[in-house]
Amino acid sequence: MADEATLRDMREVNRIFDEVVIQQGDFAALDRVYTSDAIILPPGGEIVSGRDSIRRFWQQAARELGATSCRLNPFEVEVVGDMAYEVARGEVGTANGAIPIKYIVLWKREGGAWKWHRDIWNASA
16 A cells, blocks of 8 residues: 555646646656656557657647546555556546546656656546
């Protein structure tokens, strides 16, 4: 189980992804979200490695989807040393309505901060 300080730090990273990256379009802020050697596994796509590639992926995906928000709602978080996992539901807001999602993030403490290290998601039925 995660302590309150860790959960607070993780909520802040999730907030940065939603409010700063998606809502404000500040994709440079992904450096505060993902580890330097992060990997994402997008649905129906190839594995994307490293922050520069991840930044390009999210810029294109947000533009193509017309994403306006990304609400993330964890329901399970477990911490083991400098690693943790989060299982969650969420929704991506678009001009055409909300898209429900589910995801798992493997977190890693890097430079004293919790960041997403592995990220996989897909749309809910």
